[in-house]
Amino acid sequence: MNLKATVSDLRAAHRSARRQASLRRVFSRYAFGGPLDQAVRWHLYYDGERVISVVAQGKGATLSWAQGPAMEIAELGKADRLQGLSKELSHALKLSIHNQTSFGVVLHLADEIDVGIVQEAFANPELFEQATALIRETPTEVVTDLAADQDPAIQWRYYPLFSGQRAVVLRHRIECFSALQSFTGLEIKIAVHSAPIEMLALYLKLYAEAIEEKPHCFVLFYDRFTVVVAANQGVLDLKVLPHRGQDVPPAFGDELFSLLERFGLVASCVLLLVQCGTQDPTRLFSELDSYARRNHKNADGLEIQIPDKATVWGLFEESAPGKVKSEIIQRPEFLTEYTEKSGKEFPLSLSIKSDAQRFAILSRETFWPDDQKARDQRLPRSLAMTMTGLLVARILGILLLLGLGGWFALSVAGASHGDALRLSPEMVTSKQAELTKLRETRQYLSLWDKILSPRSQAWSTMDFFLALVPEGREVVCDRLKYAIKQSEARQGSTTANSGGFFREWSIDGSCTDRGRDHLERLRERSTISSLFASTAIRLSDPSFGVSDTRSVKVVLREESNPQFDSGNKSGVLPYQFRLVVTQTFASSDPLAIPVMPKPKTSKTAS
Amino acid sequence: MKRYLQSILVFDFALPALLIGLPCCALLWAVMRFQSYVIEKAEIRAAYETQSRQVTALGAELAPMDPKVLLLREMLSSNDIEAKLGNGIEASLEKLSSDDVEQTLHDFQYGPSTIGPNYGDGRQMTLKLSSRWESLNTAAADWETRFPNLVLETLSIDLAAGTAVSAPYLQSALSYFVVTDN
Numbered sequence: 137m138n139l140k141a142t143v144s145d146l147r148a149a150h151r152s153a154r155r156q157a158s159l160r161r162v163f164s165r166y167a168f169g170g171p172l173d174q175a176v177r178w179h180l181y182y183d184g185e186r187v188i189s190v191v192a193q194g195k196g197a198t199l200s201w202a203q204g205p206a207m208e209i210a211e212l213g214k215a216d217r218l219q220g221l222s223k224e225l226s227h228a229l230k231l232s233i234h235n236q237t238s239f240g241v242v243l244h245l246a247d248e249i250d251v252g253i254v255q256e257a258f259a260n261p262e263l264f265e266q267a268t269a270l271i272r273e274t275p276t277e278v279v280t281d282l283a284a285d286q287d288p289a290i291q292w293r294y295y296p297l298f299s300g301q302r303a304v305v306l307r308h309r310i311e312c313f314s315a316l317q318s319f320t321g322l323e324i325k326i327a328v329h330s331a332p333i334e335m336l337a338l339y340l341k342l343y344a345e346a347i348e349e350k351p352h353c354f355v356l357f358y359d360r361f362t363v364v365v366a367a368n369q370g371v372l373d374l375k376v377l378p379h380r381g382q383d384v385p386p387a388f389g390d391e392l393f394s395l396l397e398r399f400g401l402v403a404s405c406v407l408l409l410v411q412c413g414t415q416d417p418t419r420l421f422s423e424l425d426s427y428a429r430r431n432h433k434n435a436d437g438l439e440i441q442i443p444d445k446a447t448v449w450g451l452f453e454e455s456a457p458g459k460v461k462s463e464i465i466q467r468p469e470f471l472t473e474y475t476e477k478s479g480k481e482f483p484l485s486l487s488i489k490s491d492a493q494r495f496a497i498l499s500r501e502t503f504w505p506d507d508q509k510a511r512d513q514r515l516p517r518s519l520a521m522t523m524t525g526l527l528v529a530r531i532l533g534i535l536l537l538l539g540l541g542g543w544f545a546l547s548v549a550g551a552s553h554g555d556a557l558r559l560s561p562e563m564v565t566s567k568q569a570e571l572t573k574l575r576e577t578r579q580y581l582s583l584w585d586k587i588l589s590p591r592s593q594a595w596s597t598m599d600f601f602l603a604l605v606p607e608g609r610e611v612v613c614d615r616l617k618y619a620i621k622q623s624e625a626r627q628g629s630t631t632a633n634s635g636g637f638f639r640e641w642s643i644d645g646s647c648t649d650r651g652r653d654h655l656e657r658l659r660e661r662s663t664i665s666s667l668f669a670s671t672a673i674r675l676s677d678p679s680f681g682v683s684d685t686r687s688v689k690v691v692l693r694e695e696s697n698p699q700f701d702s703g704n705k706s707g708v709l710p711y712q713f714r715l716v717v718t719q720t721f722a723s724s725d726p727l728a729i730p731v732m733p734k735p736k737t738s739k740t741a742s
Numbered sequence: 743m744k745r746y747l748q749s750i751l752v753f754d755f756a757l758p759a760l761l762i763g764l765p766c767c768a769l770l771w772a773v774m775r776f777q778s779y780v781i782e783k784a785e786i787r788a789a790y791e792t793q794s795r796q797v798t799a800l801g802a803e804l805a806p807m808d809p810k811v812l813l814l815r816e817m818l819s820s821n822d823i824e825a826k827l828g829n830g831i832e833a834s835l836e837k838l839s840s841d842d843v844e845q846t847l848h849d850f851q852y853g854p855s856t857i858g859p860n861y862g863d864g865r866q867m868t869l870k871l872s873s874r875w876e877s878l879n880t881a882a883a884d885w886e887t888r889f890p891n892l893v894l895e896t897l898s899i900d901l902a903a904g905t906a907v908s909a910p911y912l913q914s915a916l917s918y919f920v921v922t923d924n
Contacts, residue, residue, distance in 0.1 A: 150749035526754040533762035540769040556783040574800040592894040594882035618897035622858030635858040
């Protein structure tokens with residue numbers, strides 16, 4: 137059951153992730169950015185009495201402003217109307233901006249604001265990092281006297297006042313929260329800014345140098361509340377004075393004087409009455425004047441100024457000359473577009489300039505719910521890129537699978553039509569056996585041809601005897617002997633493949649003087665060699681041939697015949713002789729005797 | 743984010759690896775194996791064709807020698823060799839008249855050849871003949887042609903007594919080593 141639930145959860149999470157990781161979003165520069173990072177920001181100012189709608193496009197030098205879709209207050213709380221207006225806006229944007237997929241909606245709230253009491257644990261402004269994070273998750277741990285179950289439409293934010301050694305927590309209630317929540321989505325990113333904080337940031341920047349010279353007290357006069365901020369080398373404190381249905385805050389004088397007196401600023405201070413709503417701030421002056429008279433307060437040290445509206449607009453003239461037009465932008469709070477991005481390091485030094493920087497950053501703090509749960513629902517760009525990469529890998533994998541399948545099919549089809557696979561092992565074996573048999577037959581023939589080469593035959597041997605002696609009666613042979621034997625060098629050796637041998641012709645007989653001369657000549661190498669060579673040719677018998685691997689030796693022993701008589705009447709010849717002719721074949725000779733095949737060879741051959 | 747990561751690991755990595763990666767690997771393995779099989783078969787086919795060509799060439803080369811092979815086998819066989827030789831020599835001698843050549847001894851012995859150990863042990867045939875020179879030469883040429891496996895080991899020819907001057911008649915002794923295939 138748990139496993140099923142886990143799988144179901146994972147599938148839901150994956151569906152959501154896939155929705156957020158569409159190719160269009162992954163390749164968009166803006167899809168994963170915050171509302172203020174979008175190429176187009178729709179600024180809505182709401183003070184409870186009216187809605188001001190302005191559209192900002194581009195960034196930095198390309199930042200331009202245009203009138204936004206006109207809105208009534210009632211429309212702000214209607215999701216379908218917001219959807220309709222956003223579609224109109226998207227349609228218009230797509231026509232003018234290439235690859236635009238999303239836009240930001242920045243709601244600047246000036247309808248009401250409240251100050252809470254900071255929990256003692258976070259009263260020290262140096263704990264701002266922890267407190268800023270915690271107040272989004274569990275505001276009850278930072279703000280005192282809060283109900284545990286908080287309405288998500290009510291949001292608190294933490295503001296450290298380093299110069300005042302304190303921190304304040306401000307609350308905004310987002311009236312149109314439900315409508316905005318159903319309006320927001322992947323393509324529409326919402327931020328809710330605190331208009332008075334934005335205004336304070338602007339004026340701190342504008343009056344930073346002046347504050348260094350003389351303490352100032354900013355009175356931000358909105359239609360439904362007034363924010364009083366004391367500053368002397370830094371922001372000392374911030375008070376919110378709700379009007380409670382009146383034009384000016386009740387007990388304005390009391391609140392102002394108590395603040396100034398607390399910081400000793402009554403004697404010398406510039407009181408800056410800033411018109412932020414529709415009411416003229418001279419009403420505050422009148423209220424203050426009547427209060428001072430009524431309560432006998434000495435206000436001689438107070439220098440009251442009402443800044444010209446053009447002053448604040450002129451602040452950005454340098455950075456965007458000719459583009460900051462009050463008649464189009466309408467609200468100075470929107471000018472926070474020109475302040476540096478909040479990614480900059482939060483300054484910690486005690487000076488009015490640091491405070492100006494701090495409030496510039498804090499002014500971009502959104503009051504739109506952004507707790508851990510909300511953050512967890514957003515797919516980070518890195519994971520979206522990973523998903524896209526894995527999607528590409530999947531597509532490539534499928535293509536590879538199809539390719540491999542096709543290759544395999546083609547290989548099988550191609551091979552089945554070829555001859556290679558049709559060859560049966562029996563055919564191969566049979567052909568191999570046939571070849572082996574033929575080779576063995578050839579080897580058998582070759583071997584036996586060599587073995588049976590004529591080496592020693594009676595008819596040729598007898599013929600050679602005749603060649604040795606001359607025709608006629610000059611030589612008479614009594615006995616002829618012939619033998620073939622193994623060479624002595626070969627005897628006892630069984631390592632060589634072929635064996636050398638020698639042939640020996642031996643003649644015993646008698647001869648005349650002429651016969652003796654003939655026999656004597658046989659002892660000459662040239663004569664006997666020539667005799668062997670001519671016999672080889674005559675008999676077509678290569679065994680009589682002459683070569684380097686053969687040698688011939690002739691031994692002739694002769695003596696007087698004791699039976700010879702000078703009359704020669706008995707026919708006995710005067711000399712007896714023994715002629716021995718030896719022909720030796722080296723083992724390297726082609727006719728050397730090869731080793732006989734073993735019986736099994738001939739068996740195989742048969 | 744953890745859920746997203748888990749879901750991506752499961753649905754975008756593990757499952758595709760299982761459903762695509764494994765079949766891909768299996769198919770790749772199958773393709774490689776099949777390719778190796780086809781290459782092996784092609785090599786066998788090529789070898790078979792080479793062998794076929796060799797068989798054809800060798801067959802053509804050896805076909806005329808078939809009778810020779812049969813004769814060789816018959817001749818080299820030691821089965822009944824003594825009778826075969828005896829009959830052959832008889833046939834050679836019968837071509838000549840008994841005045842020209844007469845066999846006086848025909849003997850077989852078994853043992854090593856004098857030519858050397860390469861021939862191994864075998865039969866030795868001894869012939870003794872009374873003959874004229876030409877007749878002996880003709881008869882020897884005849885049986886040596888009939889039996890090329892006869893290797894002459896020794897030969898001795900002596901004049902027969904009383905024939906020293908005219909009509910020489912010879913006493914000859916021939917010793918052959920008979921080469922066989924076993």
